[in-house]
Amino acid sequence: MEAATFRKWLTDRGCRFDHHEEKRGDGPVAVTVHREGRTAEVPLGGSRQTLDHEVVRRACEELGLDWRELPGPTNQA
Helix, strand or coil, X not given: CEHHHHHHXXXXXXXXXXXXCCCCCCCCCEEEEEECCEEEEEECCCCCCECCHXXXXXXXXXXXXXXXXXXXXXXCC
């Protein structure tokens, strides 16, 4: 799943994002996602970045979201 698609899906479910300051060479850009008192760290760097299925699934579980509702023909995660 592309980062932009996942971000839009999260936004549609009431999530908000805290962006961390990016420093060159420190790895992927981490974003803290907040939803109803829960948080998850997600590497949402570029909008076309493809996210690992396990990262998406873990984030959904940490945020109390059903990953089976993700867009795509086979729920991408």
